[in-house]
Amino acid sequence: MxxxxxxxxxxxxxxxxxxxxxxxxxxxxxxxxxxxxxxxxxxxxxxxxxxxxxxxxxxxxxxxxxxxxxxxxxxxxxxxIGYVPQALEFDRGLPMTVDDFMAAMCQRRPAFLGLSRKVAPAIGEALERVGMQDKRKRRMGALSGGERQRVLLAQGLIPAxxxxxxxxxxxxxxxxxxxxxxxxxxxxxxxxxxxxxxxxxxxxxxxxxxxxxxxxxxxxxxxxxxxxxxxxxxxxxxxxxxxxxxxxxx
The missing domain is CATH 3.40.50.300 (P-loop containing nucleotide triphosphate hydrolases)
Incomplete structure:
Protein backbone atom coordinates (compact mmCIF):
# COMPACT_ATOMS: atom_id res chain seq x y z
CA MET A 1 0.00 0.00 0.00
CA ILE A 81 -18.88 18.29 -9.80
CA GLY A 82 -20.68 15.98 -12.22
CA TYR A 83 -24.42 15.87 -12.88
CA VAL A 84 -26.56 13.22 -14.58
CA PRO A 85 -30.14 14.42 -15.23
CA GLN A 86 -33.20 12.22 -15.06
CA ALA A 87 -33.96 12.41 -18.78
CA LEU A 88 -32.73 13.97 -21.99
CA GLU A 89 -35.07 16.31 -23.83
CA PHE A 90 -34.16 16.88 -27.47
CA ASP A 91 -35.60 16.79 -30.98
CA ARG A 92 -35.45 13.13 -31.97
CA GLY A 93 -35.38 14.15 -35.63
CA LEU A 94 -31.96 15.76 -35.23
CA PRO A 95 -29.17 13.86 -37.03
CA MET A 96 -27.10 13.75 -33.83
CA THR A 97 -25.11 10.60 -33.20
CA VAL A 98 -23.88 9.36 -29.84
CA ASP A 99 -20.40 10.65 -30.70
CA ASP A 100 -21.88 14.04 -31.64
CA PHE A 101 -23.69 14.27 -28.30
CA MET A 102 -20.59 13.30 -26.33
CA ALA A 103 -18.53 15.85 -28.25
CA ALA A 104 -21.09 18.58 -27.52
CA MET A 105 -21.14 17.75 -23.82
CA CYS A 106 -17.49 16.91 -23.12
CA GLN A 107 -15.27 19.21 -25.19
CA ARG A 108 -14.88 22.88 -26.06
CA ARG A 109 -14.30 22.17 -29.74
CA PRO A 110 -17.56 22.48 -31.76
CA ALA A 111 -19.21 19.11 -32.15
CA PHE A 112 -19.54 19.46 -35.93
CA LEU A 113 -15.73 19.33 -36.15
CA GLY A 114 -15.75 15.86 -34.59
CA LEU A 115 -14.05 14.52 -31.47
CA SER A 116 -10.88 16.26 -30.39
CA ARG A 117 -7.80 14.07 -30.01
CA LYS A 118 -7.51 15.21 -26.41
CA VAL A 119 -10.97 14.04 -25.34
CA ALA A 120 -11.58 11.14 -27.74
CA PRO A 121 -9.84 8.45 -25.60
CA ALA A 122 -11.83 9.44 -22.49
CA ILE A 123 -15.10 9.42 -24.46
CA GLY A 124 -14.30 5.99 -25.87
CA GLU A 125 -13.51 4.64 -22.40
CA ALA A 126 -16.68 6.13 -20.90
CA LEU A 127 -18.89 4.64 -23.62
CA GLU A 128 -17.16 1.29 -23.16
CA ARG A 129 -17.88 1.39 -19.41
CA VAL A 130 -21.61 1.86 -20.03
CA GLY A 131 -21.80 -0.69 -22.85
CA MET A 132 -22.43 1.83 -25.66
CA GLN A 133 -19.13 1.59 -27.55
CA ASP A 134 -20.74 -0.31 -30.44
CA LYS A 135 -23.50 2.30 -30.88
CA ARG A 136 -21.39 5.43 -31.19
CA LYS A 137 -22.59 6.11 -34.75
CA ARG A 138 -26.27 5.58 -33.95
CA ARG A 139 -28.54 8.60 -33.90
CA MET A 140 -29.59 9.60 -30.39
CA GLY A 141 -33.21 9.64 -31.53
CA ALA A 142 -32.96 5.99 -32.59
CA LEU A 143 -31.82 4.81 -29.15
CA SER A 144 -34.14 3.33 -26.55
CA GLY A 145 -34.79 5.26 -23.35
CA GLY A 146 -32.42 2.96 -21.46
CA GLU A 147 -29.67 3.44 -24.05
CA ARG A 148 -30.01 7.23 -23.87
CA GLN A 149 -29.75 6.97 -20.09
CA ARG A 150 -26.49 5.04 -20.48
CA VAL A 151 -25.13 7.82 -22.69
CA LEU A 152 -26.08 10.34 -20.00
CA LEU A 153 -24.17 8.25 -17.46
CA ALA A 154 -21.17 8.22 -19.81
CA GLN A 155 -21.09 12.02 -20.11
CA GLY A 156 -21.19 12.21 -16.32
CA LEU A 157 -17.83 10.40 -16.26
CA ILE A 158 -15.99 13.12 -18.22
CA PRO A 159 -14.02 14.66 -16.68
CA ALA A 160 -13.89 12.36 -13.65
Missing part, protein backbone atom coordinates in the same frame (compact mmCIF):
# COMPACT_ATOMS: atom_id res chain seq x y z
CA UNK A 2 1.32 3.41 -0.95
CA UNK A 3 0.92 6.61 1.01
CA UNK A 4 -1.23 8.10 -1.76
CA UNK A 5 -3.96 5.46 -1.59
CA UNK A 6 -5.73 6.70 1.59
CA UNK A 7 -5.93 10.18 0.07
CA UNK A 8 -7.71 8.79 -2.98
CA UNK A 9 -10.40 7.37 -0.73
CA UNK A 10 -11.43 10.84 0.51
CA UNK A 11 -11.47 12.70 -2.81
CA UNK A 12 -15.09 13.77 -2.53
CA UNK A 13 -16.40 16.50 -0.22
CA UNK A 14 -18.57 16.26 2.84
CA UNK A 15 -21.77 18.28 2.49
CA UNK A 16 -23.71 20.07 5.21
CA UNK A 17 -27.26 21.37 4.79
CA UNK A 18 -28.01 23.66 7.72
CA UNK A 19 -31.62 24.90 7.89
CA UNK A 20 -31.78 25.29 4.11
CA UNK A 21 -35.11 26.72 2.94
CA UNK A 22 -36.42 27.51 -0.52
CA UNK A 23 -39.57 29.48 -1.30
CA UNK A 24 -40.95 30.15 -4.77
CA UNK A 25 -43.63 32.81 -4.69
CA UNK A 26 -45.74 31.86 -1.68
CA UNK A 27 -44.94 28.16 -1.87
CA UNK A 28 -42.42 26.63 0.54
CA UNK A 29 -40.47 24.05 -1.46
CA UNK A 30 -37.91 23.25 1.25
CA UNK A 31 -38.45 23.96 4.93
CA UNK A 32 -35.32 24.19 7.13
CA UNK A 33 -33.53 21.18 5.69
CA UNK A 34 -30.68 19.99 7.93
CA UNK A 35 -28.55 16.87 7.40
CA UNK A 36 -25.00 15.90 6.46
CA UNK A 37 -23.56 13.81 3.64
CA UNK A 38 -20.35 12.05 4.51
CA UNK A 39 -17.33 12.47 2.20
CA UNK A 40 -16.87 9.63 -0.28
CA UNK A 41 -20.26 8.07 0.51
CA UNK A 42 -23.25 7.06 -1.60
CA UNK A 43 -26.16 9.03 -0.10
CA UNK A 44 -29.68 8.53 -1.46
CA UNK A 45 -32.59 10.98 -1.36
CA UNK A 46 -36.08 9.45 -1.40
CA UNK A 47 -39.56 10.92 -1.21
CA UNK A 48 -42.72 11.69 -3.18
CA UNK A 49 -42.86 13.68 -6.41
CA UNK A 50 -43.02 17.35 -5.50
CA UNK A 51 -41.32 16.72 -2.18
CA UNK A 52 -38.32 18.91 -3.01
CA UNK A 53 -35.64 16.37 -3.97
CA UNK A 54 -34.79 17.90 -7.36
CA UNK A 55 -35.01 21.41 -5.89
CA UNK A 56 -32.52 20.40 -3.21
CA UNK A 57 -29.93 19.18 -5.71
CA UNK A 58 -30.47 22.27 -7.88
CA UNK A 59 -29.74 24.29 -4.76
CA UNK A 60 -26.62 22.18 -4.21
CA UNK A 61 -25.55 22.89 -7.80
CA UNK A 62 -26.05 26.64 -7.30
CA UNK A 63 -29.03 26.85 -9.65
CA UNK A 64 -31.63 28.05 -7.14
CA UNK A 65 -31.51 30.69 -4.39
CA UNK A 66 -31.99 29.56 -0.82
CA UNK A 67 -31.94 30.61 2.80
CA UNK A 68 -29.77 28.90 5.37
CA UNK A 69 -26.27 27.50 5.01
CA UNK A 70 -24.98 24.96 2.49
CA UNK A 71 -21.34 23.96 2.92
CA UNK A 72 -19.12 21.72 0.77
CA UNK A 73 -16.11 20.60 2.79
CA UNK A 74 -13.47 19.57 0.25
CA UNK A 75 -10.46 17.60 1.55
CA UNK A 76 -8.13 19.89 -0.43
CA UNK A 77 -8.70 22.19 -3.39
CA UNK A 78 -12.32 22.21 -4.65
CA UNK A 79 -12.81 19.42 -7.16
CA UNK A 80 -15.11 18.75 -10.08
CA UNK A 161 -15.87 14.12 -10.87
CA UNK A 162 -15.20 14.15 -7.13
CA UNK A 163 -18.85 14.98 -6.40
CA UNK A 164 -21.51 13.36 -8.56
CA UNK A 165 -25.22 14.26 -8.47
CA UNK A 166 -27.60 11.69 -9.96
CA UNK A 167 -31.28 12.47 -10.60
CA UNK A 168 -33.10 9.12 -10.89
CA UNK A 169 -30.44 7.50 -13.10
CA UNK A 170 -32.21 4.10 -13.05
CA UNK A 171 -35.60 5.36 -14.22
CA UNK A 172 -35.28 4.15 -17.83
CA UNK A 173 -32.69 1.40 -17.44
CA UNK A 174 -33.42 -2.24 -18.27
CA UNK A 175 -31.85 -5.07 -16.27
CA UNK A 176 -28.57 -4.94 -18.20
CA UNK A 177 -28.42 -1.16 -17.79
CA UNK A 178 -29.10 -1.47 -14.06
CA UNK A 179 -26.13 -3.82 -13.78
CA UNK A 180 -23.97 -1.25 -15.59
CA UNK A 181 -25.12 1.41 -13.13
CA UNK A 182 -24.34 -0.79 -10.13
CA UNK A 183 -20.81 -1.40 -11.43
CA UNK A 184 -20.31 2.34 -11.90
CA UNK A 185 -21.62 3.03 -8.40
CA UNK A 186 -19.14 0.55 -6.98
CA UNK A 187 -16.32 2.19 -8.97
CA UNK A 188 -17.28 5.63 -7.62
CA UNK A 189 -17.43 4.29 -4.08
CA UNK A 190 -13.95 2.74 -4.38
CA UNK A 191 -12.58 5.99 -5.85
CA UNK A 192 -13.93 8.02 -2.92
CA UNK A 193 -16.40 10.02 -5.02
CA UNK A 194 -19.23 11.59 -3.02
CA UNK A 195 -22.48 10.52 -4.71
CA UNK A 196 -25.81 12.28 -4.09
CA UNK A 197 -28.46 10.04 -5.62
CA UNK A 198 -32.20 10.69 -6.06
CA UNK A 199 -33.98 7.36 -6.49
CA UNK A 200 -37.52 5.94 -6.38
CA UNK A 201 -36.44 2.28 -6.38
CA UNK A 202 -36.31 1.67 -2.64
CA UNK A 203 -34.99 -1.87 -3.08
CA UNK A 204 -32.01 -0.46 -5.00
CA UNK A 205 -31.47 2.16 -2.29
CA UNK A 206 -31.45 -0.52 0.41
CA UNK A 207 -28.97 -2.57 -1.57
CA UNK A 208 -26.60 0.13 -2.81
CA UNK A 209 -26.71 3.28 -0.66
CA UNK A 210 -24.79 3.80 2.56
CA UNK A 211 -27.22 6.34 3.96
CA UNK A 212 -30.62 7.67 2.96
CA UNK A 213 -32.58 10.83 3.68
CA UNK A 214 -36.38 10.87 3.45
CA UNK A 215 -37.49 14.24 2.11
CA UNK A 216 -40.99 15.70 1.82
CA UNK A 217 -40.35 19.45 2.05
CA UNK A 218 -38.74 18.62 5.40
CA UNK A 219 -36.27 15.95 6.44
CA UNK A 220 -38.46 13.20 7.89
CA UNK A 221 -35.71 10.67 8.55
CA UNK A 222 -32.04 10.01 7.84
CA UNK A 223 -29.81 7.02 8.49
CA UNK A 224 -28.65 3.62 7.18
CA UNK A 225 -31.22 2.30 4.64
CA UNK A 226 -31.93 -0.96 6.47
CA UNK A 227 -32.98 1.00 9.54
CA UNK A 228 -34.39 4.18 8.02
CA UNK A 229 -36.67 2.64 5.39
CA UNK A 230 -39.12 1.07 7.81
CA UNK A 231 -42.75 0.59 6.69
CA UNK A 232 -43.98 3.16 9.22
CA UNK A 233 -41.52 5.82 8.07
CA UNK A 234 -42.24 5.19 4.39
CA UNK A 235 -45.99 5.42 4.97
CA UNK A 236 -45.47 8.77 6.69
CA UNK A 237 -43.03 9.95 3.98
CA UNK A 238 -45.49 9.40 1.15
CA UNK A 239 -48.57 10.64 3.02
CA UNK A 240 -50.30 13.89 2.13
CA UNK A 241 -49.55 15.46 5.52
CA UNK A 242 -46.30 13.90 6.79
CA UNK A 243 -45.23 14.39 10.38
CA UNK A 244 -41.64 15.17 11.29
CA UNK A 245 -40.00 12.32 13.19
CA UNK A 246 -36.67 11.80 14.83
CA UNK A 247 -33.71 11.04 12.56
CA UNK A 248 -31.16 8.30 13.04
CA UNK A 249 -27.90 10.22 13.04
CA UNK A 250 -25.70 7.24 13.89
Missing amino acids: TIAEPLALSAGPGIEFDRVSLTLGRTAILDRISFNIRPGSVHALVGPNGGGKSSLIKTLLGQMPHQGRLCLDWPGEPGL PQLLVLDEPMSALDEAGAQVFERLLNDWRQAGVTVVWIEHDLAAVKRLAERVTGLNRQVLFEGPPDEALSPERLLNLFSTHPKAVGSDRS
Whole structure:
Protein backbone atom coordinates (compact mmCIF):
# COMPACT_ATOMS: atom_id res chain seq x y z
CA MET A 1 0.00 0.00 0.00
CA THR A 2 1.32 3.41 -0.95
CA ILE A 3 0.92 6.61 1.01
CA ALA A 4 -1.23 8.10 -1.76
CA GLU A 5 -3.96 5.46 -1.59
CA PRO A 6 -5.73 6.70 1.59
CA LEU A 7 -5.93 10.18 0.07
CA ALA A 8 -7.71 8.79 -2.98
CA LEU A 9 -10.40 7.37 -0.73
CA SER A 10 -11.43 10.84 0.51
CA ALA A 11 -11.47 12.70 -2.81
CA GLY A 12 -15.09 13.77 -2.53
CA PRO A 13 -16.40 16.50 -0.22
CA GLY A 14 -18.57 16.26 2.84
CA ILE A 15 -21.77 18.28 2.49
CA GLU A 16 -23.71 20.07 5.21
CA PHE A 17 -27.26 21.37 4.79
CA ASP A 18 -28.01 23.66 7.72
CA ARG A 19 -31.62 24.90 7.89
CA VAL A 20 -31.78 25.29 4.11
CA SER A 21 -35.11 26.72 2.94
CA LEU A 22 -36.42 27.51 -0.52
CA THR A 23 -39.57 29.48 -1.30
CA LEU A 24 -40.95 30.15 -4.77
CA GLY A 25 -43.63 32.81 -4.69
CA ARG A 26 -45.74 31.86 -1.68
CA THR A 27 -44.94 28.16 -1.87
CA ALA A 28 -42.42 26.63 0.54
CA ILE A 29 -40.47 24.05 -1.46
CA LEU A 30 -37.91 23.25 1.25
CA ASP A 31 -38.45 23.96 4.93
CA ARG A 32 -35.32 24.19 7.13
CA ILE A 33 -33.53 21.18 5.69
CA SER A 34 -30.68 19.99 7.93
CA PHE A 35 -28.55 16.87 7.40
CA ASN A 36 -25.00 15.90 6.46
CA ILE A 37 -23.56 13.81 3.64
CA ARG A 38 -20.35 12.05 4.51
CA PRO A 39 -17.33 12.47 2.20
CA GLY A 40 -16.87 9.63 -0.28
CA SER A 41 -20.26 8.07 0.51
CA VAL A 42 -23.25 7.06 -1.60
CA HIS A 43 -26.16 9.03 -0.10
CA ALA A 44 -29.68 8.53 -1.46
CA LEU A 45 -32.59 10.98 -1.36
CA VAL A 46 -36.08 9.45 -1.40
CA GLY A 47 -39.56 10.92 -1.21
CA PRO A 48 -42.72 11.69 -3.18
CA ASN A 49 -42.86 13.68 -6.41
CA GLY A 50 -43.02 17.35 -5.50
CA GLY A 51 -41.32 16.72 -2.18
CA GLY A 52 -38.32 18.91 -3.01
CA LYS A 53 -35.64 16.37 -3.97
CA SER A 54 -34.79 17.90 -7.36
CA SER A 55 -35.01 21.41 -5.89
CA LEU A 56 -32.52 20.40 -3.21
CA ILE A 57 -29.93 19.18 -5.71
CA LYS A 58 -30.47 22.27 -7.88
CA THR A 59 -29.74 24.29 -4.76
CA LEU A 60 -26.62 22.18 -4.21
CA LEU A 61 -25.55 22.89 -7.80
CA GLY A 62 -26.05 26.64 -7.30
CA GLN A 63 -29.03 26.85 -9.65
CA MET A 64 -31.63 28.05 -7.14
CA PRO A 65 -31.51 30.69 -4.39
CA HIS A 66 -31.99 29.56 -0.82
CA GLN A 67 -31.94 30.61 2.80
CA GLY A 68 -29.77 28.90 5.37
CA ARG A 69 -26.27 27.50 5.01
CA LEU A 70 -24.98 24.96 2.49
CA CYS A 71 -21.34 23.96 2.92
CA LEU A 72 -19.12 21.72 0.77
CA ASP A 73 -16.11 20.60 2.79
CA TRP A 74 -13.47 19.57 0.25
CA PRO A 75 -10.46 17.60 1.55
CA GLY A 76 -8.13 19.89 -0.43
CA GLU A 77 -8.70 22.19 -3.39
CA PRO A 78 -12.32 22.21 -4.65
CA GLY A 79 -12.81 19.42 -7.16
CA LEU A 80 -15.11 18.75 -10.08
CA ILE A 81 -18.88 18.29 -9.80
CA GLY A 82 -20.68 15.98 -12.22
CA TYR A 83 -24.42 15.87 -12.88
CA VAL A 84 -26.56 13.22 -14.58
CA PRO A 85 -30.14 14.42 -15.23
CA GLN A 86 -33.20 12.22 -15.06
CA ALA A 87 -33.96 12.41 -18.78
CA LEU A 88 -32.73 13.97 -21.99
CA GLU A 89 -35.07 16.31 -23.83
CA PHE A 90 -34.16 16.88 -27.47
CA ASP A 91 -35.60 16.79 -30.98
CA ARG A 92 -35.45 13.13 -31.97
CA GLY A 93 -35.38 14.15 -35.63
CA LEU A 94 -31.96 15.76 -35.23
CA PRO A 95 -29.17 13.86 -37.03
CA MET A 96 -27.10 13.75 -33.83
CA THR A 97 -25.11 10.60 -33.20
CA VAL A 98 -23.88 9.36 -29.84
CA ASP A 99 -20.40 10.65 -30.70
CA ASP A 100 -21.88 14.04 -31.64
CA PHE A 101 -23.69 14.27 -28.30
CA MET A 102 -20.59 13.30 -26.33
CA ALA A 103 -18.53 15.85 -28.25
CA ALA A 104 -21.09 18.58 -27.52
CA MET A 105 -21.14 17.75 -23.82
CA CYS A 106 -17.49 16.91 -23.12
CA GLN A 107 -15.27 19.21 -25.19
CA ARG A 108 -14.88 22.88 -26.06
CA ARG A 109 -14.30 22.17 -29.74
CA PRO A 110 -17.56 22.48 -31.76
CA ALA A 111 -19.21 19.11 -32.15
CA PHE A 112 -19.54 19.46 -35.93
CA LEU A 113 -15.73 19.33 -36.15
CA GLY A 114 -15.75 15.86 -34.59
CA LEU A 115 -14.05 14.52 -31.47
CA SER A 116 -10.88 16.26 -30.39
CA ARG A 117 -7.80 14.07 -30.01
CA LYS A 118 -7.51 15.21 -26.41
CA VAL A 119 -10.97 14.04 -25.34
CA ALA A 120 -11.58 11.14 -27.74
CA PRO A 121 -9.84 8.45 -25.60
CA ALA A 122 -11.83 9.44 -22.49
CA ILE A 123 -15.10 9.42 -24.46
CA GLY A 124 -14.30 5.99 -25.87
CA GLU A 125 -13.51 4.64 -22.40
CA ALA A 126 -16.68 6.13 -20.90
CA LEU A 127 -18.89 4.64 -23.62
CA GLU A 128 -17.16 1.29 -23.16
CA ARG A 129 -17.88 1.39 -19.41
CA VAL A 130 -21.61 1.86 -20.03
CA GLY A 131 -21.80 -0.69 -22.85
CA MET A 132 -22.43 1.83 -25.66
CA GLN A 133 -19.13 1.59 -27.55
CA ASP A 134 -20.74 -0.31 -30.44
CA LYS A 135 -23.50 2.30 -30.88
CA ARG A 136 -21.39 5.43 -31.19
CA LYS A 137 -22.59 6.11 -34.75
CA ARG A 138 -26.27 5.58 -33.95
CA ARG A 139 -28.54 8.60 -33.90
CA MET A 140 -29.59 9.60 -30.39
CA GLY A 141 -33.21 9.64 -31.53
CA ALA A 142 -32.96 5.99 -32.59
CA LEU A 143 -31.82 4.81 -29.15
CA SER A 144 -34.14 3.33 -26.55
CA GLY A 145 -34.79 5.26 -23.35
CA GLY A 146 -32.42 2.96 -21.46
CA GLU A 147 -29.67 3.44 -24.05
CA ARG A 148 -30.01 7.23 -23.87
CA GLN A 149 -29.75 6.97 -20.09
CA ARG A 150 -26.49 5.04 -20.48
CA VAL A 151 -25.13 7.82 -22.69
CA LEU A 152 -26.08 10.34 -20.00
CA LEU A 153 -24.17 8.25 -17.46
CA ALA A 154 -21.17 8.22 -19.81
CA GLN A 155 -21.09 12.02 -20.11
CA GLY A 156 -21.19 12.21 -16.32
CA LEU A 157 -17.83 10.40 -16.26
CA ILE A 158 -15.99 13.12 -18.22
CA PRO A 159 -14.02 14.66 -16.68
CA ALA A 160 -13.89 12.36 -13.65
CA PRO A 161 -15.87 14.12 -10.87
CA GLN A 162 -15.20 14.15 -7.13
CA LEU A 163 -18.85 14.98 -6.40
CA LEU A 164 -21.51 13.36 -8.56
CA VAL A 165 -25.22 14.26 -8.47
CA LEU A 166 -27.60 11.69 -9.96
CA ASP A 167 -31.28 12.47 -10.60
CA GLU A 168 -33.10 9.12 -10.89
CA PRO A 169 -30.44 7.50 -13.10
CA MET A 170 -32.21 4.10 -13.05
CA SER A 171 -35.60 5.36 -14.22
CA ALA A 172 -35.28 4.15 -17.83
CA LEU A 173 -32.69 1.40 -17.44
CA ASP A 174 -33.42 -2.24 -18.27
CA GLU A 175 -31.85 -5.07 -16.27
CA ALA A 176 -28.57 -4.94 -18.20
CA GLY A 177 -28.42 -1.16 -17.79
CA ALA A 178 -29.10 -1.47 -14.06
CA GLN A 179 -26.13 -3.82 -13.78
CA VAL A 180 -23.97 -1.25 -15.59
CA PHE A 181 -25.12 1.41 -13.13
CA GLU A 182 -24.34 -0.79 -10.13
CA ARG A 183 -20.81 -1.40 -11.43
CA LEU A 184 -20.31 2.34 -11.90
CA LEU A 185 -21.62 3.03 -8.40
CA ASN A 186 -19.14 0.55 -6.98
CA ASP A 187 -16.32 2.19 -8.97
CA TRP A 188 -17.28 5.63 -7.62
CA ARG A 189 -17.43 4.29 -4.08
CA GLN A 190 -13.95 2.74 -4.38
CA ALA A 191 -12.58 5.99 -5.85
CA GLY A 192 -13.93 8.02 -2.92
CA VAL A 193 -16.40 10.02 -5.02
CA THR A 194 -19.23 11.59 -3.02
CA VAL A 195 -22.48 10.52 -4.71
CA VAL A 196 -25.81 12.28 -4.09
CA TRP A 197 -28.46 10.04 -5.62
CA ILE A 198 -32.20 10.69 -6.06
CA GLU A 199 -33.98 7.36 -6.49
CA HIS A 200 -37.52 5.94 -6.38
CA ASP A 201 -36.44 2.28 -6.38
CA LEU A 202 -36.31 1.67 -2.64
CA ALA A 203 -34.99 -1.87 -3.08
CA ALA A 204 -32.01 -0.46 -5.00
CA VAL A 205 -31.47 2.16 -2.29
CA LYS A 206 -31.45 -0.52 0.41
CA ARG A 207 -28.97 -2.57 -1.57
CA LEU A 208 -26.60 0.13 -2.81
CA ALA A 209 -26.71 3.28 -0.66
CA GLU A 210 -24.79 3.80 2.56
CA ARG A 211 -27.22 6.34 3.96
CA VAL A 212 -30.62 7.67 2.96
CA THR A 213 -32.58 10.83 3.68
CA GLY A 214 -36.38 10.87 3.45
CA LEU A 215 -37.49 14.24 2.11
CA ASN A 216 -40.99 15.70 1.82
CA ARG A 217 -40.35 19.45 2.05
CA GLN A 218 -38.74 18.62 5.40
CA VAL A 219 -36.27 15.95 6.44
CA LEU A 220 -38.46 13.20 7.89
CA PHE A 221 -35.71 10.67 8.55
CA GLU A 222 -32.04 10.01 7.84
CA GLY A 223 -29.81 7.02 8.49
CA PRO A 224 -28.65 3.62 7.18
CA PRO A 225 -31.22 2.30 4.64
CA ASP A 226 -31.93 -0.96 6.47
CA GLU A 227 -32.98 1.00 9.54
CA ALA A 228 -34.39 4.18 8.02
CA LEU A 229 -36.67 2.64 5.39
CA SER A 230 -39.12 1.07 7.81
CA PRO A 231 -42.75 0.59 6.69
CA GLU A 232 -43.98 3.16 9.22
CA ARG A 233 -41.52 5.82 8.07
CA LEU A 234 -42.24 5.19 4.39
CA LEU A 235 -45.99 5.42 4.97
CA ASN A 236 -45.47 8.77 6.69
CA LEU A 237 -43.03 9.95 3.98
CA PHE A 238 -45.49 9.40 1.15
CA SER A 239 -48.57 10.64 3.02
CA THR A 240 -50.30 13.89 2.13
CA HIS A 241 -49.55 15.46 5.52
CA PRO A 242 -46.30 13.90 6.79
CA LYS A 243 -45.23 14.39 10.38
CA ALA A 244 -41.64 15.17 11.29
CA VAL A 245 -40.00 12.32 13.19
CA GLY A 246 -36.67 11.80 14.83
CA SER A 247 -33.71 11.04 12.56
CA ASP A 248 -31.16 8.30 13.04
CA ARG A 249 -27.90 10.22 13.04
CA SER A 250 -25.70 7.24 13.89
